[in-house]
Amino acid sequence: MKKDGPKINKLFEAYRQRSNEFGPIYKETIASLSTVVVSDPVEYNKVIRIEGKYPVRSVMEPWHYYRKQKNVGQGLVNSNGPEWYKLRTASAKKMLKIQEVSEYCTDMSEVAEDFTQVLLERRNKDNEVVGLKEEVFKWAMESMGTFLFDSRIGLLGLNPPQQSVDFIQNLQGFFRLMSPLTFNFPFYKLFPTSEWRHFQSYADNVFRIGRSFVDKINEEKPIKPQRGEKSSFVQHIRSQESLSENEALSTVVDLLVGATETTSNACLWVIYCLARHPEVQEKLYNETAKVLPTGEKLTADKLLQLPYVKAVFKETLR
Numbered sequence: 001m002k003k004d005g006p007k008i009n010k011l012f013e014a015y016r017q018r019s020n021e022f023g024p025i026y027k028e029t030i031a032s033l034s035t036v037v038v039s040d041p042v043e044y045n046k047v048i049r050i051e052g053k054y055p056v057r058s059v060m061e062p063w064h065y066y067r068k069q070k071n072v073g074q075g076l077v078n079s080n081g082p083e084w085y086k087l088r089t090a091s092a093k094k095m096l097k098i099q100e101v102s103e104y105c106t107d108m109s110e111v112a113e114d115f116t117q118v119l120l121e122r123r124n125k126d127n128e129v130v131g132l133k134e135e136v137f138k139w140a141m142e143s144m145g146t147f148l149f150d151s152r153i154g155l156l157g158l159n160p161p162q163q164s165v166d167f168i169q170n171l172q173g174f175f176r177l178m179s180p181l182t183f184n185f186p187f188y189k190l191f192p193t194s195e196w197r198h199f200q201s202y203a204d205n206v207f208r209i210g211r212s213f214v215d216k217i218n219e220e221k222p223i224k225p226q227r228g229e230k231s232s233f234v235q236h237i238r239s240q241e242s243l244s245e246n247e248a249l250s251t252v253v254d255l256l257v258g259a260t261e262t263t264s265n266a267c268l269w270v271i272y273c274l275a276r277h278p279e280v281q282e283k284l285y286n287e288t289a290k291v292l293p294t295g296e297k298l299t300a301d302k303l304l305q306l307p308y309v310k311a312v313f314k315e316t317l318r
Helices: 008-022 041-048 061-070 081-095 098-102 105-122 132-149 162-183 194-220 233-238 245-276 278-291 307-317
Strands: 025-030 033-038
Touching: 008 025, 008 033, 033 041, 061 162, 061 194, 081 098, 081 233, 081 245, 105 132, 132 162, 132 194, 132 233, 132 245, 162 194, 162 245, 194 233, 194 245, 233 245, 245 278, 245 307, 278 307
Parallel strands: none
Antiparallel strands: 025 033
């Protein structure tokens, strides 16, 4: 990095500069880390299509180091090879089946309605929502919690449970320190730096509170649901004989952590892109209003009638 170059929180600008200078495919070595950067979408598509059964992914090094120190296993986020495949296969049976996911459409719709009400109540005189990022973070966690536990966490109410608030605050602190610990020299491996101690504290609390959510569901619901009752992800993952109890618990915490951050970030980018393109926003609104008039609940069938909504999300992620 040049002294006057892009900062860590603008890393994409550094990659853009490098791509303009060296081309769409280049190799860069910083210290002992060598990276091949592919910025051409056609070539990138070729890369991801030949990953094979066991794709090798870069680990989140601070998270990897923390879990190694705590001896809790790397989980879905940082594992590779057969270990990753085992965890992924167990999760996919519930998460990647349309029929399974479709059962949660109405529940997710209710979460979205509550979130919309929160935004309406939080608007100032200029119709702006102060702290929108934090509110979207809460919505993402509430949505994922609804899927994982088949029950509401309560973050979108007037008086959210303190435990849920603590989880959100620690998770935000966890991700806030992830970037500097990842991209700066890892002094924390030589001695416990101040940043590392704070990161470790956040991670400890995320694990502790996340597991308490799981323990609560374990106490309330049997591993096998009653006849005619849909199973939560927690019930499903606990019933997988290929996983130990610790692996099942860690998988749930991993998903709650990862999905909250990625979903909220994606949603914020959708909002940003729609704000930049009011004509797209208008078309999206018209399609949604036609399929879902006021008071209408979202169902799996109605979701199929929203192709433009799907296209907006795909284009934003692209």
